[in-house]
Amino acid sequence: MTFPNQAGNARKQAAHVLLEARREQYICAARRVLLLRLLEHGTATIDDVRDAIELPTGIDPKCFGAVPGHLARAGIIRRVGFATTTRAIAHARPVTVWQLVDARRAQAWLASHRPLPDLTTGAQLALPLVDAGASETGDVVSVAR
Numbered sequence: 001m002t003f004p005n006q007a008g009n010a011r012k013q014a015a016h017v018l019l020e021a022r023r024e025q026y027i028c029a030a031r032r033v034l035l036l037r038l039l040e041h042g043t044a045t046i047d048d049v050r051d052a053i054e055l056p057t058g059i060d061p062k063c064f065g066a067v068p069g070h071l072a073r074a075g076i077i078r079r080v081g082f083a084t085t086t087r088a089i090a091h092a093r094p095v096t097v098w099q100l101v102d103a104r105r106a107q108a109w110l111a112s113h114r115p116l117p118d119l120t121t122g123a124q125l126a127l128p129l130v131d132a133g134a135s136e137t138g139d140v141v142s143v144a145r
Contacts, residue, residue: 022056022059023059023063026053026055026059026063027063027064027066027067028113028115029053029115030049030052030053030064030067031067031068031070031071031109031113032110032113032115033048033049033052033053034046034048034049034067034068034071034077034098035071035076035077035100035106035109035110036110037049037052038077038098038099038100038106039100039103039106039107042099042100043080043097043098043099043100044097044098045083045085045095045096045097045098046064046065046067046068046095046096047085047086047087047095049064049067050064050087068096068098071109072098074105074109075101075102075105076100076101076102076105076106076109077098077099077100077101077106078098078099078101079096079097079098079099080097080098080099081096081097082094082095082096082097083095083097
């Protein structure tokens with residue numbers, strides 16, 4: 001028996017999976033921006049990244065908090081201090097200043113993390129999405145159009 005809200009629930013779950021994938025797309029792009037900025041200038045802040053990456057409606061800019069941690073744990077960048085943010089909305093709060101530690105490893109990271117395709121247009125929208133709640137069983141939820 002099919003309940004009327006099952007189709008709606010499936011669409012909602014598929015949208016959540018797409019949103020999560022899109023978030024990862026922006027984090028990867030932001031890491032690329034940070035590394036490229038560091039390779040060119042030696043130091044950077046998250047303000048440099050936020051200036052270069054435009055997030056669509058529905059993606060919380062707090063996701064940028066995940067950008068430097070992975071690179072720092074990998075020994076590619078390190079925190080060297082703090083600066084006052086240049087974003088008026090942030091009310092002059094301090095942001096971390098990052099410094100490049102290993103240019104060779106930064107370039108290797110960039111080479112192995114190519115820009116991801118835009119997940120909001122084209123054939124990607126027709127691909128079946130794995131339901132996050134059913135991932136252990138391998139069930140697939142298709143996005144109804």
